[in-house]
Structure formats: C-alpha cells, structure tokens
Amino acid sequence: MSYKSQAIRYFIVLVIGMLALIQGFYVLYGRELPSTVHSAKSDNSRCFTRTSICESIVNQKQCQSANECGWCRNNDTQSCIEGTKDRPQYHQCSLWCFGYMEKCRPQKKLIVFGNGPSLKGFDFFKTKGVDTFGMNLAFRYWKQIDWWPTYYASFDTVVNIEHIPELMDMIENSENHGTKLFFTRSNIAKKVPQLKSHPKVKFYENIKAADDQNMVKVAREFSTGAMAARVGQYLGYEKILLLGIDLNYVEHINGSTSNKGGTLIMKETPKKNSNYFFSNYQVKGDVYNVPNNEACHVTAFKQILEDTKKHPEFNVEYFNGSPGSRLNGIGYKFMKFEDFMKL
Template structure:
C-alpha cells in the first residue's frame, strides 16, 4: 500500500512541495484559523487528524522553520522521528525532485565553459566576445542584457534573499535554471528548473568548515558562500575539463564586511556599486553580507579537487583580488 504523505506546516517552507503537490495527501497546521481551508489545492487539518491514521501508513514531513518544536509535538503524539516523520529535504529527495539533474551528467565531457561573476569589472562587450561559448551565469545577470546579445547557457542561484528580491525576473530567464533547494520556497515551481540539495558543513560549534566538493550533484551540492562554487560543482558534474572565470572580482566596495555582528545588510543610497550594474541591488533590499574568508576557503577546495581530477580553472577577470586560480587574458581564450 502506498503511504500517505502529510505536510506539517503551511508557511513559506511548504512551497517546496508545489513541485510534488500531486503526491501530498493533505496538510496539518497548528493555526486553528486555517483548519478546514485549502493550501496548494489540498485540505488543512489540525494535528489531531494524524491520530486517526495508521502510523505505518504515514510519512509526515515537517515544512517549517520550527522543526524542533514540531518534532517534539509529534513525539508527544506518539510518532517516531525517522520512522513516522522526517525533515522536508529527505522526503523531497525520496520523491526524486533532486535526481532530475542527472540528465546533465557528463553532457559536456571534455569541453570548456565560462563561469560568469557579477563583479564591477564585468562588461557587456566582454560577454559579447564569448557569445558562442557555453557559459554559466547567476542572480541579476539579466541587467547586462541591454549591453550585449550574449545570453548564458545555464543559470544558477543559491541565495534565498536574492530569490525573494528577483523572483519575478527569474521566471523570464530563457535558460535551464539550477537552484539550491531552499530558494524553492521563494521562487515556486518554474519551467526548465532543476533543484539541487544544498548542504552547509559545520563543526561542533556550528561554525562553517571549508566545504567538500561534490562529485555527484544529483545527491548533494555543497554551499561555499558564493554561487560561483555552486556553478563550479555543476560544471564538473557536466564533464567540463576546462573552466574560465570572468567577472569574479572578489571585491565588494561600499559594503561593510562585518560578519561578526551582521549576517545581512540593506543597500543605502550612498553605497558605491559592488556589482556590474548600479541598480544590481535596489535601495532597501536585504542581502547577505559577502563572507570573503568562507568564499576563499571554498575556492581553495575547488582548486584542490579539480586539479586532482585533471580539470583546469583559469581566472580571466579584468580586475580581481582572487589569487587562487591562474590569471589569464580573456583575449587569449577567444576562439
């Protein structure tokens, strides 16, 4: 008998299940005002509804930022973690939402690709030089379209704040999109989009460790505090043996890099451009503060891993403070 999948929670986190809504039996929520209503075309019930079900016929998934509290609530109702209820990510993975990317494994074996950063040095004229190359780009890259007829082959995104800020614009990007799974709650289902199970590696004190480099992004892809690290792992999975970076300035003028006391910042009118377009971040938008030490560790992990696999990475950025990859002139790489 097929088990019933019940989602506990109807907030933003539950939007991840839009991709598999036909697999969901119903939702439960602690908010009495929602009981008897509908969420994502399925009914909403009180937690007591779960007691009317045969436990062995249930898969309860917690789609909420309050996982620990809800887990305790379910335990008090007699449900066992790992047997009756699970984290949302593990259920989504079991439903195959992350495995679709396997269509791209070694798709470009032995080829070369450009990974585009959004630093101040990036220009439309440089992108026009590589318009016939395979390329990865991310976030607000569409702001450069007015300067060039270049378009990315693939689009990537990992940041939940960016996803919230530009969710409408992303819908119109005409390229296969590869996104870290937490952004699904902000972006919702999109055509031609692949969701990857992103993982942050922490030590016992909950501090970030240098991330591993994924050899199989259909299973897991590691967070390196920069979307470029995400793209590097994806490029390796696709089989590229040569990768050229462009627009990776590794420099954020105008942004206070105080990550001890602040994790995010809001742009003000006085800030200078930290990206290639003056309106890359709009005034008042919330964004993560760049964590340069974590990013540097991630780039080092990528360089060490890719070298061991015979994959060459070059940095053709016009202005860059990133010293890990060999620096080259873009013109020398134009075919």
C-alpha cells in the first residue's frame, strides 16, 4: 500500500473519530446537533429530538446545563424534561430547576372555589398547605365549619354592598382566619370610605388601571368566579385549580322574585338551592343580580383560555377539578383534586 493511500485512510479514521466525539458531546450535554437545528425537518421532528435528548440525561447538573432542558421533581420522582425558564413544556412539576447553577423553585399553585353544586360534600380542610380563593356568600358555610380561604372576592356590585357587615367582620378577623387579602369593587368605598386605604383590601378598578400587564388587565367579560381566577395570576400563581365552577345556573330559583333595578330578591329561604353547594347560600331578603349564565359566566371563562393562549408571558395554567362542570366542554384540562395537591 502506498504512502498516499495510508495517509488517506488515516485521515478518514481521524475524521470519523472526531465526528463521534462531537456527537457524544451533544448527547452528553443535551444540545442539538447542527444538522438537526438547520435541517428542513418540521417543527414536530425538532421537538421530538429535543425531548429525546432531555429524557436521556440522568444527571441533574448535566440536565440543567443542556439547552431547553430542566430538572423536574415530583414527590419521590425526578427526571430531565424539556421546558423553559418559567415552566416545563409538557409535564407538571412540584419543583422546576432550569439553567446552570439556578436554584429549583416551586410552581406556585392556587385553588379557586366557586360555589356550584359539585362542591357539595367537599372537605375544605384537605386543602391544607395550598393557598385558596373563596368568594361571595360562601362565608355562611365557612363560618359553620370554621374554615377560611387565603383570599376572598366579591366583585358583584350588588352583592358587595348588600353584605358590607359580613365583609367588615371577615376583615376584622382576618388575622385569626388566615385570610391575606380581600378583593372587591370600588363602589363599596362610597359606603365604607376607609376601605380605600385598608392594606388588605384591593379594588378591581385599581388593578385594571395599573401599568402592569396581567390577566386582570386584559379581562373583558366579567364574573366574580372568572375574575378571581384572573386575580390568581395577578398574585403570581402559575397552576390554578377551579373547583365548584359548574356554569349551570338556573336563572330564577324557587323563592326568588323580581326586584328594583333588574335585580332579584329572595322572598323566602329555599329548602334546596339548585345553584349552590349548600341550601342556605341565599336566604330570605338577599338581593342579587340575575346570573346571566351564558352571556356572563360561560363567556368570561372562555375568554380566560383565549387570554392564556394570547399571552404566554403571563405564565399561568388553569385546570378544572369538577367532573360535572361545563368547563370541560369549553377546553379546560381536567385534573383531580388529589393529583393537583401532589404537584
């Protein structure tokens, strides 16, 4: 064999060896090969390549050093998966570690309680360890069981005025109850001016008028339940479970009758209230607005999903935890309460 032939053979072997080393480097550190990045393959094929590389890494340090990979922890399990600085791409994690030398951080989660019939029999004390958001006249039930949410909201401009004494009582006892903030409308300040400067009271109008971009700022249709869900993102929560938001309101229940200003009034306390999870949610003398289920409530929750897709920078994900809720039919992911608590 000539000297020239031997040189060519050695050169080929050297090139193959170098290519093997380069490929090993990319696999080890979770980076894409240049041919993958610049190929004309579809986006789906590139995602598949990245996901496969992330999942092949078993060392946390190597995982956090790799492009588009992060370390996901869930109770007793942990793995390397695809994601961004803000969150994992396709998985749920109780702790998310992304970026070299970055500390792991918990995914902040919140439970927003509506007051629909599906909540009947729910053990509120099982929520210990997770922040909660309650609303409107459910305080009547909380008082019976001595359980109170982390946050409270009453955005209905009729209901909040009708129940000022109860709101003031909750604010006064908030330290004992563990309730951090109260959200309502600015119309109440005409009746109770001191609420304008109360550190635990936040008006929707002030949040809406602020410069910060958030889910409240972009809201259009309005309901207390939907706005509470939006306020959850405003407060910094990333995973929000909706419980008892059934969207199956009966517009006029037994015992109600028309009242001035287009409102309704309860002429008697119903033996069974088909709109709520406990019968005396509304009692004789209560004044409230007609639910307007389709135009108001359903539309407001549809718009939440639209806004989360339009504004991924808000970094929030909503789940429905009530099997019978219409949220399932309008696009909300279903997650059992028990599974949400494990996140």
